[in-house]
Amino acid sequence: MSTNGGRDRIQAGRGIALDTDWQAARVARAKARAVRLLTHYVRMPWEAAGLKWDGDNDGEMEALVDELIEAAVSMGKLSREASGER
Secondary structure (H helix, E strand, C coil), X not given: CCCCCCCCCEECCCCCEXXXXXXXXXXXXXXXXXXXXXXXXXXXXXXXXXXXXXXXXXXXXXXXXXXXXXXXXXXXXXXHHHHCCC
């Protein structure tokens, strides 16, 4: 809930600042879904190969999604507004 008329700047990860609560929530949901999907499809063969999956692997998946977003923004494939960055 905003206390200053919706002009809050919210950190959405890796220096991405958003002006409204709904933008932050939208970016957070999209990123969480991307992390969840990537984790699912990487974890399945990892565990099938008999390897142990742990919290470090989950963190690596989140970092990879962050890097992919940054790469798309820097290549101009994703606008800074769409990524939540200003």
